[in-house]
Amino acid sequence: MRASTEQQMGYPAMLGEDVAITGCDGRVLMVEDREGAATRIVEALQSDNDVVHMVDPAHALLVAPSGDFDLLIVSLNLQNADGLRLCSQLRSLDRTRHLPIMMIVEPGEEARLHRGLDMGVNDYVMRPVNPSELLARVRTQVKRKRYTDYLRSRLEQTVEMAVLDPLTALHNRRYLSSHLETLFEESAERGRPLSVLLIDVDHFKVINDTHGHDAGDDVLRELALRLRRNIRGIDLACRLGGEEFVVVMPDTGLESAYLVGERLRQCIAAAPFIAGAQNKAVNVTASMGVAALEYEEDTPELILKRADQALYCAKRDGRNRVVG
Numbered sequence: 486m487r488a489s490t491e492q493q494m495g496y497p498a499m500l501g502e503d504v505a506i507t508g509c510d511g512r513v514l515m516v517e518d519r520e521g522a523a524t525r526i527v528e529a530l531q532s533d534n535d536v537v538h539m540v541d542p543a544h545a546l547l548v549a550p551s552g553d554f555d556l557l558i559v560s561l562n563l564q565n566a567d568g569l570r571l572c573s574q575l576r577s578l579d580r581t582r583h584l585p586i587m588m589i590v591e592p593g594e595e596a597r598l599h600r601g602l603d604m605g606v607n608d609y610v611m612r613p614v615n616p617s618e619l620l621a622r623v624r625t626q627v628k629r630k631r632y633t634d635y636l637r638s639r640l641e642q643t644v645e646m647a648v649l650d651p652l653t654a655l656h657n658r659r660y661l662s663s664h665l666e667t668l669f670e671e672s673a674e675r676g677r678p679l680s681v682l683l684i685d686v687d688h689f690k691v692i693n694d695t696h697g698h699d700a701g702d703d704v705l706r707e708l709a710l711r712l713r714r715n716i717r718g719i720d721l722a723c724r725l726g727g728e729e730f731v732v733v734m735p736d737t738g739l740e741s742a743y744l745v746g747e748r749l750r751q752c753i754a755a756a757p758f759i760a761g762a763q764n765k766a767v768n769v770t771a772s773m774g775v776a777a778l779e780y781e782e783d784t785p786e787l788i789l790k791r792a793d794q795a796l797y798c799a800k801r802d803g804r805n806r807v808v809g
């Protein structure tokens with residue numbers, strides 16, 4: 486049996502759990518509080534859709550954001566609730582904004598139908614419902630939904646790949662530039678502090694040469710984790726490239742940033758990194774340069790340049806240290 490009633494599915498008791506919908510093309514959520522009408526819709530659709538039937542729009546509103554449905558069919562003339570109100574609620578929620586909606590409309594309800602179409606309802610059928618027409622329209626909506634889902638996920642992937650470093654999953658240099666630019670403008674405008682910490686692994690070439698390039702990669706990944714775990718939510722850790730990283734700290738002055746650097750330095754040096762196919766314990770240290778937004782004529786580039794000069798001093802003075 487492809488249709489399930491609200492009671493059979495255990496709604497709303499199973500809200501929050503995944504709705505298992507398998508072996509069909511369309512996953513349709515239907516809101517209809519007239520038994521005869523509901524049965525006719527299910528019969529028209531069940532050849533290639535799973536239909537979950539609900540009587541109460543309030544329940545539909547709770548399950549629709551799960552992402553388990555391709556289409557919502559709602560009767561415009563429910564006996565005990567307002568189908569149009571459900572449409573407007575679904576359109577206003579982020580998670581259901583793109584869920585296709587189809588209305589079942591009684592002749593004489595044209596004014597409300599037009600309001601529905603105005604608020605973004607995708608399609609409708611008039612009563613008495615012609616089963617083949619309904620099935621064809623549902624197929625079209627389901628296909629379109631699948632395709633736009635696919636396009637949206639591809640777009641999200643592309644956007645993500647453009648700003649993330651594949652080895653460490655930290656943000657990359659490109660993202661750092663735009664992020665730092667934004668924070669810089671905000672800080673300069675509001676007279677708030679802003680600091681950057683430039684981090685470079687000491688003698689990383691030796692780590693590669695001794696333990697192999699894959700072990701070197703493991704060290705970089707573990708380092709990224711240690712950085713991420715030891716900064717605040719509003720701070721951003723990026724991989725600039727190679728064994729160089731940056732932490733950007735909004736609302737943080739030079740002295741506090743130095744202390745953060747010192748804490749990060751210790752959390753790197755304190756415990757060996759487990760790296761390579763043989764799980765070798767590798768001792769790692771890093772040198773760091775700190776700089777902050779300080780001068781009228783400062784730019785993001787100038788601050789990074791000062792951090793780089795500080796980092797150079799940290800290397801020159803013996804490594805495994807923070808200079809600010």
Ligand code: GH3
Pocket residue numbers: 652685686687688689690691693697698699700701702705726727728800804
């Ligand atoms: P210093 O203490 O002066 O920073 O010495 P260093 O050896 O860390 O610096 P150097 O710039 O000489 O060497 C960096 C090395 O990092 C050289 C390069 O092969 C290696 N490297 C760059 N990117 C990667 C990577 O993605 N993975 C691995 N395993 N190694 C990398």
Ligand code: MG
Pocket residue numbers: 685686727728729
């Ligand atoms: Mg380097």
Ligand code: MG
Pocket residue numbers: none
């Ligand atoms: Mg170098």
Ligand code: MG
Pocket residue numbers: 685686687688689728
């Ligand atoms: Mg280095």
